[in-house]
Amino acid sequence: MDETEGETEIEVLEDDIRTLRKQLRKKVQQLKALKNTFQKNCVTRLNNDEIARYSRQIILSEIGVQGQLKLKKASVLVVGAGGLGCPSALYLAGAGIGRIGVLDYDEVELTNLHRQLLHTEATVGFSKVDSVQARLEELNSQIEIQTHHTQLTSDNANAIIERYDVIVDATDNVATRYLLNDACVMLRKPLVSGSALQLEGQLTVYNYRGGPCYRCLFPTPPPPASVTNCGDGGVLGAVTGVIGALQALETIKIILSNEGVLSGRLLLFDGQQSAFRNLKLRPKKPSCAVCSDTPTVTKLIDYEQFCRMKATDKDSALSLLPPSHRISVRDYHDGWVVEGRLHLLIDVRGANEFEMCQLPGTPVNIPLADILNDKRTDEILSLVAQSPSEVFVVCRRGNDSQLAVRHLEPLLRTRSLGPPRDLIGGLHAWKNTVDPNFPIY
Numbered sequence: 555m556d557e558t559e560g561e562t563e564i565e566v567l568e569d570d571i572r573t574l575r576k577q578l579r580k581k582v583q584q585l586k587a588l589k590n591t592f593q594k595n596c597v598t599r600l601n602n603d604e605i606a607r608y609s610r611q612i613i614l615s616e617i618g619v620q621g622q623l624k625l626k627k628a629s630v631l632v633v634g635a636g637g638l639g640c641p642s643a644l645y646l647a648g649a650g651i652g653r654i655g656v657l658d659y660d661e662v663e664l665t666n667l668h669r670q671l672l673h674t675e676a677t678v679g680f681s682k683v684d685s686v687q688a689r690l691e692e693l694n695s696q697i698e699i700q701t702h703h704t705q706l707t708s709d710n711a712n713a714i715i716e717r718y719d720v721i722v723d724a725t726d727n728v729a730t731r732y733l734l735n736d737a738c739v740m741l742r743k744p745l746v747s748g749s750a751l752q753l754e755g756q757l758t759v760y761n762y763r764g765g766p767c768y769r770c771l772f773p774t775p776p777p778p779a780s781v782t783n784c785g786d787g788g789v790l791g792a793v794t795g796v797i798g799a800l801q802a803l804e805t806i807k808i809i810l811s812n813e814g815v816l817s818g819r820l821l822l823f824d825g826q827q828s829a830f831r832n833l834k835l836r837p838k839k840p841s842c843a844v845c846s847d848t849p850t851v852t853k854l855i856d857y858e859q860f861c862r863m864k865a866t867d868k869d870s871a872l873s874l875l876p877p878s879h880r881i882s883v884r885d886y887h888d889g890w891v892v893e894g895r896l897h898l899l900i901d902v903r904g905a906n907e908f909e910m911c912q913l914p915g916t917p918v919n920i921p922l923a924d925i926l927n928d929k930r931t932d933e934i935l936s937l938v939a940q941s942p943s944e945v946f947v948v949c950r951r952g953n954d955s956q957l958a959v960r961h962l963e964p965l966l967r968t969r970s971l972g973p974p975r976d977l978i979g980g981l982h983a984w985k986n987t988v989d990p991n992f993p994i995y
Contacts, residue, residue, distance in 0.1 A: 630718055636726070641794065642802045644672060651806075657704065673685045722802075729864065739769075754793065765837075775860065820832070883988055897944045902955055922958055958976070
């Protein structure tokens, strides 16, 4: 056999092996699917694997075999595969919930990994729901994981939610909270709602056995400028883990019809002090627009319009100022930075954020809270008086800078060479349009 024939035979054998491996993987998946279908459809008893897997919770008097069968028959939708959704879905899968739905529109980013621990470096760029599904199936192959890679909207909410017994709200925006609440009331589904920000968390259950719904407590949404999400305010991953795990606990209690469900009560968690407080909420509101006997909201509405804010954290910049009080980062870069023109740049992020990265030049760090509380007014006036110039304001995404400009405009109206202007889109826009190597968070 000459060298060419040998190489050809090697290539043929390698191709055969690749083909056989593919066939083997396919057969393994078919066998796994067949076993899973058999196990999932058999909801009247526990098989030997399930008895062994769940034995430590089956021996609890609050669960037992019948309770474990209830969990096996149950279905739960986790809306949001992030900091709250990951621990919640993880413990629901571990507990043996028969069918878990995971809904999220987003893809995994590096900034997610410190708190969204079902995702890994290897899944950055993948859809979050696929990332979660893969991890949960590795943990428990005997349950069914359904994915919904979509944004929850008024058009699709009812069709998705009606397929599940309990809904877990693991989102971080007001519009989706109202949407979930209204859909759950209309479809008679209990809603386990959690939130986490910085070092604090909250947890309650809405629409459960005559308890209040979200609208009973908050009939109207808050002003958009008063709402802070974890992307802007920060959050410690362990805090989302605590609240997400507790969401799973409340969900399990609801399925088992156990006592102590957090309906009509609000659990507050202070991560700084490692302390919990349990507050009694107002009862169901007789005049509630959604859950009363005479509701005025009988179908899902446009919740972004109702709340005056986006239902996602993508492209969610506010627009509070006229064009004369705003400037693009490209125009600022080309017209002032490159030309070396005299100006004052105020960065309104917190000191920790300012330390991470700053725009070129010599920006002055004055946090938004100090501006709104007029704590450093004299300093700002002094800076402008030293060398009268134009004033620009920057923040991370271009929201806080607008609030600062709106507050500073009357103060600087006759002091600077023009109205203060915010940099549209903030540091994120700078990275996208001026400097792709600029560090971002």
